[in-house]
Structure formats: structure tokens, C-alpha cells
Amino acid sequence: MALDFGISPAAYDYISEVVYKNSRIYLGATKQQLVSSRLAHRPKAVGVKSFDQYCDYLHTHKNSDEIEVLVDLIATNHTYFFREQPHFDALAAQLLPGLLRHVPAVRNGLRCWSAAASSGEEAFSLAISLSEFNRGQRRIDWHIYGTDISRRVLASARTAIYAAAKVKLPDAGLMARYFQKGSGPYEGQCRIKAALSSNVTFIQANLFQAAYPVPQPQHIIFCRNVLIYFDPPSQAQLIKRLYDALIPGGYLVIGISDSLHGIQHPFDNLGGGIFRRAN
Structure with missing residues (x-):
């Protein structure tokens, strides 16, 4: 049984596509928990109630700052001085x-x-x-x-x-x-x-x-x-x-x-x- 992380398969696929197109970050098929966690507050931030509606927002605001916010939140920025x-x-x-x-x-x-x-x-x-x-x-x-x-x-x-x-x-x-x-x-x-x-x-x-x-x-x-x-x-x-x-x-x-x-x-x-x- 697929786990429910509050994001539908269609929404996950669309967000993955947007992220890949704008950054080449490849999320694959199993990062639903990561995506729903990192983007948990974005639907409300843009005035919608669900990830499906958030995808509609992304589709109709393709040149908005939200695309950059999305990629920023998905990207991993773990670092420290003299790493490796x-x-x-x-x-x-x-x-x-x-x-x-x-x-x-x-x-x-x-x-x-x-x-x-x-x-x-x-x-x-x-x-x-x-x-x-x-x-x-x-x-x-x-x-x-x-x-x-x-x-x-x-x-x-x-x-x-x-x-x-x-x-x-x-x-x-x-x-x-x-x-x-x-x-x-x-x-x-x-x-x-x-x-x-x-x-x-x-x-x-x-x-x-x-x-x-x-x-x-x-x-x-x-x-x-x-x-x-x-x-x-x-x-x-x-x-x-x-x-x-x-x-x-x-x-x-x-x-x-x-x-x-x-x-x-x-x-x-x-x-x-x-x-x-x-x-």
C-alpha cells in the first residue's frame, strides 16, 4: 500500500517535473515525504488549500517567483567549513x-x-x-x-x-x-x-x-x-x-x-x- 503524505500522485509528478525543468534536480518516484514536508506551507502561502491547487497555481504562474521558491525549498543546502x-x-x-x-x-x-x-x-x-x-x-x-x-x-x-x-x-x-x-x-x-x-x-x-x-x-x-x-x-x-x-x-x-x-x-x-x- 502506498503511503499517504498529503500529496496526490498527480501533484507529486507535476512538482517533480517543474523542479527538474528548472534545476535538473531529479526527485524520482519515492520522494513524496520530502516534497510534502518541505513544501507543507506553500499552498497556504499562495492562497490555496491543497497540493493539487498549488500545482494549478504553478501552472498559471509559470514566470512567478514561486518557481524559484519551490526549487530553493527542494534543493539540499547541507554544508560546513572544511567539509571533506x-x-x-x-x-x-x-x-x-x-x-x-x-x-x-x-x-x-x-x-x-x-x-x-x-x-x-x-x-x-x-x-x-x-x-x-x-x-x-x-x-x-x-x-x-x-x-x-x-x-x-x-x-x-x-x-x-x-x-x-x-x-x-x-x-x-x-x-x-x-x-x-x-x-x-x-x-x-x-x-x-x-x-x-x-x-x-x-x-x-x-x-x-x-x-x-x-x-x-x-x-x-x-x-x-x-x-x-x-x-x-x-x-x-x-x-x-x-x-x-x-x-x-x-x-x-x-x-x-x-x-x-x-x-x-x-x-x-x-x-x-x-x-x-x-x-
Whole structure:
């Protein structure tokens, strides 16, 4: 017997179709509970009484902000500082030295893209890692671009303010070097120092839009724990586009939950979720 999550099969199918069309997020046939939970308040918010009526609303308001709200609520934005730490270790030990050897001009302007930046923790983790790499001598000028489909989480990222209790760093000294602790109304929060955040730009983007709003080619792209939300054809399309967005010799980093298994691609697989575009 099918479980009743308050959403009819027809409504679920229609919402899944709208989400896929506007984001390529593939919900499949078994995410009724997730959809009904995350969208529980949206019918009332747009003035209707059921998910079936909500679908009618979406159909008649195809150019409304509600489509963006819908995708935002369905998208998963789980992140934290230095998530999957080995990738940041590899950045300093492998990726940056490799670029300096094979692409010497990178010293004058490294471009790094956090392609699913969410609320900014990954982009700022990259910024901290690059700044640490440069400590003692200015070896690389760099800029990081963080993109996400959600304007809501990007608005949070641009504040560069985080709950101090949730900022877990691999070295205690990083807090003093790169964060300001809040006081008064900001007690218990911390903000990325301007010297660091000024080198990070956040831009709203859909990974499947016609053209990416970040400078190309990029030297390093982090696109982690994203592929799992797309169907195989979309995964293949995205990987090709990211390959094309990289400089020869540049690196793509995917998440521990992602895989390029079954996807034809020209990357060199360096292991650990790290791929290199051939020279």
C-alpha cells in the first residue's frame, strides 16, 4: 500500500517535473515525504488549500517567483567549513603546486569556483586554504567565485557571518587569523574578516543555464556532493561543461558521495574525487 503524505500522485509528478525543468534536480518516484514536508506551507502561502491547487497555481504562474521558491525549498543546502578535509589538504599539497609547475601564469591570477556554494562555507574554506598557502610570501594572487541556484542561501553567504559554535576549523589559529568574533547583538557569531571576504564573489547561477556568470577558464572547480541529485544524462552534460570551463591542466573536485562511474569524460582521474583536465 502506498503511503499517504498529503500529496496526490498527480501533484507529486507535476512538482517533480517543474523542479527538474528548472534545476535538473531529479526527485524520482519515492520522494513524496520530502516534497510534502518541505513544501507543507506553500499552498497556504499562495492562497490555496491543497497540493493539487498549488500545482494549478504553478501552472498559471509559470514566470512567478514561486518557481524559484519551490526549487530553493527542494534543493539540499547541507554544508560546513572544511567539509571533506582531504580535498583541502590536496589543494595545498597537490593542486596548487601542480598549477604553479604547469601553468606558471596562475601566480598572477588564480581563479577558483565553488560551483554549489550554498551559504558560503566551502568558498570561505577555499579562501582560508589559499591564504594559508600564501603565508610568509605572496605567491599567488587569487579570487574565488561562489555560485548557487538559491538566492536565499547566497544572501546568507554574502554576510559572511556564522554561528561561532558551528565553525569547526582544522587549526585553532585560523579563527583568530580569519574571523572576527561578534559582541552585543552579534554575541555567539563570527564574521569572515574583510581582507579575506573581499576576494570572494557570490553570484546566483543554475549549473544548467546557457552561460555561466563566472570568468572562464577557471583553474580549480569544486563541485562537490551535487551530482547525486541529477539523473545520468544531466550528470554527463554537467561534467562536459565543467571540463570546458577549466584551463588545460586545471582541476575538478567532486564530493565523496559523487561518482563519474558510467560517465564518459576526458579527465585524468587522480583519485579521491580529484580530476585533472589534460594539457
